[in-house]
Amino acid sequence: MRYSRLIADMLRRYIKTRYFEQMKKKKGRSAKDSHSNLEISIGKIFQEMNREHGPIFVPTEENPDQVEPFFPVSLLSTIHQTVERMIGSKVPGFKIEREMQKNNGELVCKATELSLYFRTASYGRKTHPANFQPSELINLFFEIAKKDEFLDEEFRNKNFPSRQSGKIVAEIYNEMVEQIRRSASTREFKQKLQKRVRASIKNFNSAVTYVTELFTLHKKLLVVRLNCYLPSLSDEAAMIKQAKDCLRKLSNNKRNNLLFADVAGFLWKLEYHHKHGYYFHFIFFYSDDCDESSVDLTHQIGQYWVTPLTKGGGGYRNCEESSNEFLSSCIGIVDRADSVSRNKLRQAFYYLTMKDQYLRFGAGDAGKRFGRGGVTGGEW
Structure with a gap:
């Protein structure tokens, strides 16, 4: 067990080093060149x-x-x-x-x-x-x-x-x-601008590196994406606290829930909508051992979020229903060798992380808004 964990750690370090070496070589180019030729304009x-x-x-x-x-x-x-x-x-x-x-x-x-x-x-x-x-x-x-x-x-x-x-x-x-x-x-303005841009780039790099690691360990991944909404509260600070509590419960309870037995990893993003308040955008990556469909898993995760975690006060939505191109894409089986689907996945990460430097809703002190799990089903 220790040996396999050591090998996994070595693989992670190698992949991370290689990725950032490539990013460093591209330093100084335009944003679309620096991020895998994603070519997503500001417009x-x-x-x-x-x-x-x-x-x-x-x-x-x-x-x-x-x-x-x-x-x-x-x-x-x-x-x-x-x-x-x-x-x-x-x-x-x-x-x-x-x-x-x-x-x-x-x-x-x-x-x-x-x-x-x-x-x-x-x-x-x-x-x-x-x-x-x-x-x-x-x-x-x-x-x-x-x-x-x-x-x-x-x-x-x-x-x-x-x-x-x-x-x-x-x-x-x-x-x-x-x-x-x-x-x-002014120096003050430039520092604020750079801080916000750096945060977006850091999150994007983290997501791409993470999924690269997952594909090193798995030939195929089943991608499940959904928005999980919180019960409506008038106090924004209380809603942020509630969001963090629900995320912590999800993380703590996953080991004893068969629903997450085949999860290889996951990403989360705390978002805000003027109608719904705070909610989470989740991307779950199930291993190739999973024999469920993305639709079934979305429903099961959504029901788990609504009933045990939010006591019936929350809600969820399958992102396949979204009219947003970058929220509804890359759902289902993605093969390690499928460069087209993997690039669409990177585009989804780009949108989720880079949009924050242009526009963000919600309180400025909401804390950490983006996170990821581990690289195996037992550790995420």
């Missing part, structure tokens, strides 16, 4: 998050008892990429020149590469939920756009007079661009 990630969350409703400023739809999650992609373009360029939003040949020497606005994002500036007036944690770039946009000098402007016509005396709206837009650039250049 695509936001699009799938929109399918996952749907429209979000928030209290209106005039009447807190009424709600209005917050703009779609996918539209945040526009804001994120707008700020990205502003920071990555040195040109103004508009080139403004005084045309001396015309009457009164009126101002003339000439378009630049940033002029395309002019109307995006109006989105800053939107209200967003308190538990809404956008990317550092989106957060910076809201922070600047809600300043007094920008909040009341109508970013519709660049030549319209500004609410500020003696200026046109295009000049106000240029000032907003410059303020965003100055704030983005």
Whole structure:
């Protein structure tokens, strides 16, 4: 037993070392190159998050008892990429020149590469939920756009007079661009941005390394994916505690439950939905000894979650029913030699881990949100 465990430990160390050596060689390339040529654009990630969350409703400023739809999650992609373009360029939003040949020497606005994002500036007036944690770039946009000098402007016509005396709206837009650039250049901002990106990359690398280890020990794996919901509580802190308690019970009780006898490993992600509150996204990897179907196992795990673990107050959903491309994929048997299915699995990991650097819901102090088990059925 000790010898087999020693061999397994050696294999894990070897695989992990080899994987990170490959990642190190790719350092400096674009995100899609650094992560197995996954080629998932930021726009695509936001699009799938929109399918996952749907429209979000928030209290209106005039009447807190009424709600209005917050703009779609996918539209945040526009804001994120707008700020990205502003920071990555040195040109103004508009080139403004005084045309001396015309009457009164009126101002003339000439378009630049940033002029395309002019109307995006109006989105800053939107209200967003308190538990809404956008990317550092989106957060910076809201922070600047809600300043007094920008909040009341109508970013519709660049030549319209500004609410500020003696200026046109295009000049106000240029000032907003410059303020965003100055704030983005600070050390504090860069550190916050890097911290969030590093956390996502760390989780992605952990998931890929982990499943690589599992496929070293198993020729085939049966992948089961489901969302497990918690009983609704008004207190967010109590809901987080409840989530951790349920996860701990699941981990402690697994050794005595035949339902998990053939589990080779699993991944979990603590998520938040504005309708359901906190919930877990689980990915279970059953060994090739398992003769159950993914549908049957999903139902059995879901029932186990609902009845013993949440005392009938929780719920579950088979991810095959999801319209989100990265939640409904890679369910069922995946062969070690099937490079297409394994790459789809990596895409699913990429989405689950990388989306947090662009948008995250729930309390900022929810603690650890991503985890994995061991590499054998007896230790996960």
